[in-house]
Amino acid sequence: MSQREPNGIESRCPIHELGVFAASGDAITVALHNLNTTSFHLSPGQMVYQSGTPAMAIYVLVHGYIKLSKTTGAGKAQIIRIVKAGELFGFDSLVAEHYNHSAITLGNARLCCIPVANLNALGEHRAEVERLVMVRCIKELQHADERLLELGAKRSAERLASFLLEWCAEATPETWTPLVLSRLEIAQLLGLTIETVSRLFAQWKRDKVVREHHQAILIEDKACLSALAQAQ
Amino acid sequence: MSQREPNGIESRCPIHELGVFAASGDAITVALHNLNTTSFHLSPGQMVYQSGTPAMAIYVLVHGYIKLSKTTGAGKAQIIRIVKAGELFGFDSLVAEHYNHSAITLGNARLCCIPVANLNALGEHRAEVERLVMVRCIKELQHADERLLELGAKRSAERLASFLLEWCAEATPETWTPLVLSRLEIAQLLGLTIETVSRLFAQWKRDKVVREHHQAILIEDKACLSALAQAQ
DNA sequence: CGCGAAGTTGAACATAGTCAATTTCCGTGG
DNA sequence: CCACGGAAATTGACTATGTTCAACTTCGCG
Numbered sequence: 001m002s003q004r005e006p007n008g009i010e011s012r013c014p015i016h017e018l019g020v021f022a023a024s025g026d027a028i029t030v031a032l033h034n035l036n037t038t039s040f041h042l043s044p045g046q047m048v049y050q051s052g053t054p055a056m057a058i059y060v061l062v063h064g065y066i067k068l069s070k071t072t073g074a075g076k077a078q079i080i081r082i083v084k085a086g087e088l089f090g091f092d093s094l095v096a097e098h099y100n101h102s103a104i105t106l107g108n109a110r111l112c113c114i115p116v117a118n119l120n121a122l123g124e125h126r127a128e129v130e131r132l133v134m135v136r137c138i139k140e141l142q143h144a145d146e147r148l149l150e151l152g153a154k155r156s157a158e159r160l161a162s163f164l165l166e167w168c169a170e171a172t173p174e175t176w177t178p179l180v181l182s183r184l185e186i187a188q189l190l191g192l193t194i195e196t197v198s199r200l201f202a203q204w205k206r207d208k209v210v211r212e213h214h215q216a217i218l219i220e221d222k223a224c225l226s227a228l229a230q231a232q
Numbered sequence: 233m234s235q236r237e238p239n240g241i242e243s244r245c246p247i248h249e250l251g252v253f254a255a256s257g258d259a260i261t262v263a264l265h266n267l268n269t270t271s272f273h274l275s276p277g278q279m280v281y282q283s284g285t286p287a288m289a290i291y292v293l294v295h296g297y298i299k300l301s302k303t304t305g306a307g308k309a310q311i312i313r314i315v316k317a318g319e320l321f322g323f324d325s326l327v328a329e330h331y332n333h334s335a336i337t338l339g340n341a342r343l344c345c346i347p348v349a350n351l352n353a354l355g356e357h358r359a360e361v362e363r364l365v366m367v368r369c370i371k372e373l374q375h376a377d378e379r380l381l382e383l384g385a386k387r388s389a390e391r392l393a394s395f396l397l398e399w400c401a402e403a404t405p406e407t408w409t410p411l412v413l414s415r416l417e418i419a420q421l422l423g424l425t426i427e428t429v430s431r432l433f434a435q436w437k438r439d440k441v442v443r444e445h446h447q448a449i450l451i452e453d454k455a456c457l458s459a460l461a462q463a464q
Numbered sequence: 465c466g467c468g469a470a471g472t473t474g475a476a477c478a479t480a481g482t483c484a485a486t487t488t489c490c491g492t493g494g
Numbered sequence: 495c496c497a498c499g500g501a502a503a504t505t506g507a508c509t510a511t512g513t514t515c516a517a518c519t520t521c522g523c524g
Contacts, residue, residue, distance in 0.1 A: 074463035127359030144376035152423030191384030231306035
């Protein structure tokens with residue numbers, strides 16, 4: 001799967017600089033060079049892989065955001081996870097024939113493709129890389145546990161409040177955080193409808209809990225939003 | 233083999249006979265003996281580990297069922313996963329200080345505890361075992377994806393129908409499947425209330441879609457239930 | 465039997481969904 | 495630079511799905 005950049009040149013993948021493999025020692029860093037991976041750019045809304053398609057590579061997101069989603073028999077979509085820079089996705093390729101969800105870019109993205117076949121090139125370091133993958137996978141599982149709790153046991157306001165708090169987790173009280181998701185995408189992530197999300201935003205803007213400018217948001221009253229996230 | 237014995241006495245763990253490690257070769261099977269794990273019995277409703285508690289072991293369920301659950305700040309519980317015989321749980325111990333959910337038996341259970349510290353005893357085979365853990369973990373992640381779709385994008389009837397179909401997946405048209413979950417537990421698994429679950433069961437019994445005897449169920453009209461699971 | 469827990473059922477209610485009408489936003493072309 | 499067009503978002507009115515509350519029944523077990 002070798003997509004090309006607009007200029008047609010693929011660039012070396014900065015895989016060893018990424019969070020995923022940041023903790024690895026020198027030996028493994030060197031070994032990763034053997035993967036000879038390349039990074040490439042994708043435009044907004046492009047598909048990295050589609051659900052049901054043969055799974056042959058695991059990916060590292062270098063820059064941007066990716067949404068992983070699944071669709072119901074009736075055509076209703078659910079966003080499974082939002083992948084952030086430095087994270088791994090496409091684990092399916094390590095155990096299954098096909099991907100069990102689709103991966104689509106949100107905005108411009110740069111990612112690094114690691115064909116599973118290339119893992120053999122790692123030789124003795126393969127185990128170390130697999131260990132890193134295992135660790136990441138377990139963390140995703142923990143994250144999934146949390147999301148299951150959100151979807152199964154929380155109301156609309158609690159879900160959206162929790163989401164905003166997590167999304168803006170790194171923001172200081174005065175920094176705006178780009179909201180790369182549309183209302184539809186937020187709805188698909190939280191198991192709600194566009195209208196419900198829109199109404200909650202409107203309410204909270206009136207109540208001076210959050211502010212929204214172009215595509216960015218700012219939490220004005222974090223305490224209040226935390227309370228809203230905690231149910232009642 | 234797994235001998236039965238009263239509470240308190242531990243017996244050799246039949247870990248190498250289990251589904252988790254069934255695919256492993258002879259070398260790894262021998263290596264697993266080095267873990268020197270023991271299996272033990274738990275009564276219905278006993279806790280294996282509690283959310284927030286130090287995580288120091290990964291478990292293999294030898295016999296019975298375990299529910300993994302999480303609780304909301306407001307005290308509302310969500311069942312994350314039902315562990316079946318032969319499956320692994322407690323992955324958290326491999327990456328985190330604490331478990332992020334609780335594990336409780338459903339009925340009598342026999343399980344095998346693998347303290348993560350003991351993995352060092354595996355020596356060169358550690359990587360192979362970790363690979364097996366990684367594979368299982370990825371499969372759990374796929375399962376979690378499916379559950380997220382259920383909770384986020386399906387209605388009550390679809391969720392319950394899907395659950396019953398999966399639960400009775402191995403049943404032939406005439407075999408009864410023990411339903412080890414109470415109405416409350418089904419509700420907590422599907423993000424519904426006891427009453428909603430009860431009403432759906434009542435409806436489907438009237439419509440001759442399912443039958444329920446003591447603690448067992450039988451799907452009478454699988455086609456109909458499949459249709460119900462598919463939304464509309 | 466008789467008790468308590470689990471499950472069922474009904475009626476009222478509330479949360480979120482649906483449908484529809486606007487409005488806002490944003491990119492494109494005149 | 496403005497006007498236009500289409501997509502996204504907002505808002506309102508209505509509806510429906512599922513929850514809540516409460517009464518009642520059934521089940522399992524001493």
